Every structure is written in C-alpha cells, then in structure tokens.
Amino acid sequence: MTSAIDIAGLTKRFGATVALDDLTMQVRTGQVHGFLGPNGAGKSTTIRVLLGLLRADSGTAVLLGGDPWRDAAALHRRLAYVPGDVNLWPNLTGGEAIDIIGRARGGLDKRRRDDLIARFDLDPRKKGRTYSKGNRQKVALIAALASDVELLLLDEPTSGLDPLMERTFTDYIRTERDAGCTVLLSSHILSEVEALCDVVSIIKSGRIVQTGTLDELRHLHRTVVVAELADPSVVSGLPGVSERTRSDGRTTWHVADEAMPAVLAALARAGARGVTATPPSLEELFLAQYAERASA
Amino acid sequence: MTGFGTALRLALRRNLVFYLCWIAGLAMLLPATVTKYHDLVPDGPSGAVMLAQLAANPTMRAILGPAIDLTTAGGFTFWRVGTFTAAGAAMMAALGVIRATRDEEENGRVELIRSGAVSRAVPLAAGLALAVAASLFCGAVIGASMAALAGVAGGWASGLGIGLTGAMFAAVAAVVAQVFESSRTARAWSVGVLLGGLYLARALVDGSRTEPDAWTWAMPLDWAALARPYAGERWWVLALPAAVTIVLSALAFRLEALRDHGAGLRQPSLGAADAAPYLRDARGLSWRLQRGGIVGWTIAIVVSALSMGSLSLSMGSLLEGQDALAEMLRRLGGGAGALQAAFFAAMLSIMATVVTLSGVLVLGRLRQEETAGRAEVMLATATSRWAYALSTLVPAVLLPAGLLVATGALLPIAQAQHDGSPDLIGTYTQAACALLPGVVLVLGLAMFLIGWLPRWFGLSWAVVGWTIVVSWLLPLFDVPDWLLKLQPWGHLPHLPADEMTWGAFSVTLAAGAVLLVLGAVGYRRRDIYGR
Numbered sequence: 001m002t003s004a005i006d007i008a009g010l011t012k013r014f015g016a017t018v019a020l021d022d023l024t025m026q027v028r029t030g031q032v033h034g035f036l037g038p039n040g041a042g043k044s045t046t047i048r049v050l051l052g053l054l055r056a057d058s059g060t061a062v063l064l065g066g067d068p069w070r071d072a073a074a075l076h077r078r079l080a081y082v083p084g085d086v087n088l089w090p091n092l093t094g095g096e097a098i099d100i101i102g103r104a105r106g107g108l109d110k111r112r113r114d115d116l117i118a119r120f121d122l123d124p125r126k127k128g129r130t131y132s133k134g135n136r137q138k139v140a141l142i143a144a145l146a147s148d149v150e151l152l153l154l155d156e157p158t159s160g161l162d163p164l165m166e167r168t169f170t171d172y173i174r175t176e177r178d179a180g181c182t183v184l185l186s187s188h189i190l191s192e193v194e195a196l197c198d199v200v201s202i203i204k205s206g207r208i209v210q211t212g213t214l215d216e217l218r219h220l221h222r223t224v225v226v227a228e229l230a231d232p233s234v235v236s237g238l239p240g241v242s243e244r245t246r247s248d249g250r251t252t253w254h255v256a257d258e259a260m261p262a263v264l265a266a267l268a269r270a271g272a273r274g275v276t277a278t279p280p281s282l283e284e285l286f287l288a289q290y291a292e293r294a295s296a
Numbered sequence: 297m298t299g300f301g302t303a304l305r306l307a308l309r310r311n312l313v314f315y316l317c318w319i320a321g322l323a324m325l326l327p328a329t330v331t332k333y334h335d336l337v338p339d340g341p342s343g344a345v346m347l348a349q350l351a352a353n354p355t356m357r358a359i360l361g362p363a364i365d366l367t368t369a370g371g372f373t374f375w376r377v378g379t380f381t382a383a384g385a386a387m388m389a390a391l392g393v394i395r396a397t398r399d400e401e402e403n404g405r406v407e408l409i410r411s412g413a414v415s416r417a418v419p420l421a422a423g424l425a426l427a428v429a430a431s432l433f434c435g436a437v438i439g440a441s442m443a444a445l446a447g448v449a450g451g452w453a454s455g456l457g458i459g460l461t462g463a464m465f466a467a468v469a470a471v472v473a474q475v476f477e478s479s480r481t482a483r484a485w486s487v488g489v490l491l492g493g494l495y496l497a498r499a500l501v502d503g504s505r506t507e508p509d510a511w512t513w514a515m516p517l518d519w520a521a522l523a524r525p526y527a528g529e530r531w532w533v534l535a536l537p538a539a540v541t542i543v544l545s546a547l548a549f550r551l552e553a554l555r556d557h558g559a560g561l562r563q564p565s566l567g568a569a570d571a572a573p574y575l576r577d578a579r580g581l582s583w584r585l586q587r588g589g590i591v592g593w594t595i596a597i598v599v600s601a602l603s604m605g606s607l608s609l610s611m612g613s614l615l616e617g618q619d620a621l622a623e624m625l626r627r628l629g630g631g632a633g634a635l636q637a638a639f640f641a642a643m644l645s646i647m648a649t650v651v652t653l654s655g656v657l658v659l660g661r662l663r664q665e666e667t668a669g670r671a672e673v674m675l676a677t678a679t680s681r682w683a684y685a686l687s688t689l690v691p692a693v694l695l696p697a698g699l700l701v702a703t704g705a706l707l708p709i710a711q712a713q714h715d716g717s718p719d720l721i722g723t724y725t726q727a728a729c730a731l732l733p734g735v736v737l738v739l740g741l742a743m744f745l746i747g748w749l750p751r752w753f754g755l756s757w758a759v760v761g762w763t764i765v766v767s768w769l770l771p772l773f774d775v776p777d778w779l780l781k782l783q784p785w786g787h788l789p790h791l792p793a794d795e796m797t798w799g800a801f802s803v804t805l806a807a808g809a810v811l812l813v814l815g816a817v818g819y820r821r822r823d824i825y826g827r
Contacts, residue, residue: 051676053824073680081676083826087669089585090480099571100581104677125566129478
C-alpha cells in the first residue's frame, strides 16, 4: 500500500508558540483516517501545512507523491478541502460559491453537485451572508464533494450540521471511500469517527500521541470489568488489575488487555455472577488523553 | 427602556474612536478656512468683484451650495465648507448608526445584549442616541470655534445647522436599518442612495438658480445654509432638521417593533443558483467582487474631472488682479507660470492622490479576503499564489492608472472646446502620464506590506493620507520645499510647465515596480493565515 500523506518530523512555530512539534504521521491511500485532538492541538495547522498555506520550519511532508509547498496548485487539482470555519463571500450566492470553488479546482460534476444540493437540502440562491453556520458548512462540503478527487482534507466538517445532515455526510464519505478516495477527517464527533474511520491518530500539543485502528487503540487501554463476587481480592490481587469501586456487592476493576485471561479464569473459579466486560469506548480513549493533558 | 445606560456605554466604548476621527476631521474645516479668509480674499473692491464672480459661477454653487452672503469672513467660510461639512456630519451619523445597530445585529452581538434584561428597542435607541449626540457634539465644537474666530451668533448657527443635519441623517439611517437585513445594503442605501442622491439633487438645484427658491427649501442639505449663518441668522429654519429627526426616529422605533430580530422589513433577494461562466478562477472572482467599486470610481472620477475642468473657463476672470490667490494656485500646481496651466496641474495632482486611493482600496481586498478566511479556500484549489495575488494586483494598478490618464484627457475638454484647441487634451493626457509612477510607487508600497508585513497594511492608508495633505493643503502654507517633495509625486515633472525629466520619472517608476515585484514574491513565500 502507498501513502497519500507522509509526514515526518514536522515542526511549525508561530513566534514563541510551537504549533507542531516533530509530528510524524502517515495516511495510506484509500483509508479514512480520523484525526482527533483537543482544540489548539495542531489539527488545523497540520492540514494547512499539507495545503501549502503554511510553510513548515523543519521536517518533511509528502502529499500524493508531491511537495505540498512547491507543487501546491498542481496537487490541489487532485484534492478538496473543507475548512473548519467557513466564511463565504457575502454577496455571492451559495450556488455561485460552490461553482467557483469547484471550477477553480479544475471542474466539478454538475449532476453530482445538484444531487448533493438536494441531499443536503441547501437553497443555493441565498446570498453568502444570509446562511447560518451549518449552511455555510454545507456549501463548503458540497463544493468539496462535487469534484472527483483522490484526497479529501476535512477540518471538522460537520461541527455545524444537524444529526440528519451528519448522516448524509457519513453516507457520502462511505461512498467516496468505496470509490477509492483517501480521507483525512479531523473531528470532535466521536460517533462519526467510530462510524467512518479505519485508522485514528490522536494529536496533542503538536505531536501524534497515538495512532492505529480502533481495535489496536482499544487493546492499549483497560477494559472495565464488573462482577458480583464474595471476595473481590482474588481478582484485585492479580497483576495488571486495579480495583476501582465496590458497592452492593458489585465490584469494578480496570483490567489491562494482557491480564484478561487470568481475570476471567479467577472470576470463573470464584463463581462470580453478573459479569460484564466493556472495552473502552473511543470517548474514553480520547478522554484519557485529555486527562493526561490536564494533569500534565 | 431597561438597560439603556449600559447599552449606551457599550456603544460609546465600541464607537469612540470612529466618532473621534470623524469629528476631528470635520470640525477642523470651518475654523481652518476662516483663518485663511484674509489671505484668500483681498480687502476692498477687488475682493468684492471676485466674490461676486464666485457666487455667479454655477459650478461653484453646485459644488458648494447656495451663495447667501460672501462678504463676511464667516459667511464666505460657511459657503466654502459649511454645506460640505454638514454632508460630512450626515455621513458620519448614518454610518455610525448602521455600525452600532445593523452591523452588530448581523454579527449576532445584538442577540447577546437582548438576551439580557434589556428592553427590545434598546440597541436601536443607544445607537441612534450616540450618533445624534456625536453630531451635536461635532456641531458644538464647530460652533464654539467659529464663535471665537468670526462672531458668536453666526458661529452657533453654523454649528447647530451642521449638527442637526447630522442628527437628521442618523434618523434616516435608523429607518433604513430596519428595512434591510444586511448592513452592507443598509449602508449603501442610507449613504449612497439617500445622502448621495440628496447631495446630487442639491447640486443641481443650487447650480441652476442664483437666489434660493422653493426648490432650495426642498433640499434638506441646504437647510443649514438657509439658516443664514453670518448673514442675519434665521434660527427657526433649524427647527426643520430637528423636526425631521424626531419624526424619522419615531418611525424607526415603530418599524423596529414590526420586524423580527435579525430580519428586515424587506426580504433579501435571492440570487443565481449557478455561477456565470466567467466565475471560474481567481480572476473572475476578483472582477465579481470588485466590479461595483470599479464602476463607481470610474463614474465619480469622470464626473468630477469634467466638472472641475469646466471651472477653468472662469478661472481667468476670477483671478484677475488676485495676486495672492493666483500665487496660491501656482503653488498647488507645482509652480506653473500661466494660471490655466497652474489650475490644470493643481487639479491633476489632487486627482492623482484620489485615484491612488481607489487602487489601495482594490488592493486592500487581497488582505481582507485573507483575514476573512476566504483566501485560504481559493488557495486550496488549483489557484497558485501568483495567480491569486495578480487577480487583485492587476486591477489595483490598472484602475488608478486608467483613471489618472482619463482625468488628464477629460479635465481640459471644456477649455479645448472653448478655445478651439483640441491639442490641450493631448498635452494634459501626457501630463497625467508623467504622474503615473507616483501611483505605481504607492501601490508598490502597499503590495510590499501585504507580502512582507501584512499586519502593517494599514500604513498604506497613512501614506495615501499624507499624499493628500501634501498635495492639497501644505502648498497653501509656507512650508519648506523639501517637505512638499517628500511624497510619491514630489520629484515628478508637472507638464507642460516643467521640462520632462526622465530621470525622476524612471527612478520613481522603477522603485514602484521593484516594490510590486518584491511584494508579490513575499506573498508567494509567506504563510497564509486563515480565521
């Protein structure tokens, strides 16, 4: 498999602030890659470096086999971008904005454009200044999705959409992926990431702190096990296990992935009842990173 | 009116600098003119003859307003700059009201205010009250200074007339702000259509009659002059703008109660669902965004060049024997000997600064689009930095250059027709071309800032402001020659009085071109900031 995006040791400073700190990350061709991180972690900066809008201080970035800074205009024919905070030309209509963005990229598919406008329920005759945040986002999304491109760079594209429109968006991205399109999706909406992404990278303070498939990430974190047990110490004493709460005879443990067989065996031996084992949700994975930030 | 005080303080806080800048500019005009009166108008019969000729000139009346009594310093001053200042105060007040009401509402800030313990009409009331207060304050500053310099009654009549004209247009804008949903449209209507239209109507009326008549009375912008400051004040006339202010304010509050928050009484019109074929790249987009401004500037420059040009016909008789005034004109005209040449040269250098302003305005879009986050969207398409910068830079240079050359060709048309000497047109077209490097230099500087120090782009406005002061104002005062030359046009030749000096021409042009290229290179190399 080849890489659509290959970033190595990327550093970007704004004055004294280090926005990207030796960031390394790969997005394989054909993948939907989730890009998660708290506000200000460097998601938008990374995407802007990939678009050749910002010039990195050091490190390399290869985008679709080219240099995002030097070959910007040529590479941009093959990709589409949706910014996180869409601002439209106040006196151009939404339809005009979609057309100009699409045409400037090298052309858009008129049938797909009209289909998207219908599916996203957008009135393309309204002036840019009269759209709500969600509708501005739809304009940018339609402009991006109406072109036939190899790569989509989406910076929190659904933050203003209602759940129905978010669903439409999810469906469309799936179609794009099936057609072989690569997607880098920065997002805060974890259900969206879980539903769409093959691989997830979590960025914190300008560095990728974790990357992998959702399954891989789950294995790095502890499973929550709850059971009714007369003597919880037979489990609590095992290596890789920490006891959390005990109430009404029910005990909760956090169990490392490698300790699970021993815990399950101990639970069975002790005749435990009402056993549940819950793998960590993406939200917990994510919150674990936030919490580390808070304590750091 | 719960919360009025708080809202008023907030409006003051957000608009203080806006009003102070306007008032500082407007309040200066009358006192500055009255102190120069004795330099401009000689004592005795020759002065009276000159004033009579001035008052008889239809173009002068169209530009300045009805000539009521020019024989006193105060009366002359009010004619020269009073009506103009009143229109300026009207513009300040109208813009201020839109700024504090529709603008804030469009940006969602009024919503925050109104969710508090605040009566519904409070944002409108605060914006309107502040604009009226600022107009009256501006009038008071003018009144006090004129009272001290040229007589008490006339001074206060001038100040009140100007202040109340401002207040009247604050109320006009308050009504307009209820009608349109977008602040841009509201601004265009209140300042462009209503104030601009009324100023034009006034110019037509005043130009076509020597004595005020019913038509003059129908012109709200003439009311301040009809109160006759320094010409036997007619105080009751000032009740007219006051009454209109009250009636229109009441109407604005009534209309405000009829509409929803965020909405206008008039639904915004829908546009095209598809873009026209020419909207396919940065160049098409730039034309679409700038065309209104380009057309507006072209019309304004053509009209002013033609009307200023027609003044030259009466120049000779007007300035006969007025050595001081003729000398002043010569200084404005860069030292030309013949009066006619001095007049055209003076008008050309003034217009050179004005058309440059149009270029900087066009170029400013490049920066605005970036800070608004829209440059990012276009640069994420197959649009190179180079193509994107050129889409704005090319019109920013071509527009003022074209307008300057057009001014050179249009200024002498009336004179050429009168004298039967069409070669004047060629002569002054050349003279305009000789000034082109100055335009390129200012735009080069502006582009350099965009390319290397984008946050300092505002400096370009300061440069344009400085060139206006140096070309329009400083020549009238005794300032050293080097100071007059300290500007982009300073070393360029004023044809046909001067010899063509290719050295200064080439150096200025080259400096401008180098700055333009450096700026474009910087723009290609630097980071583009989004929102």
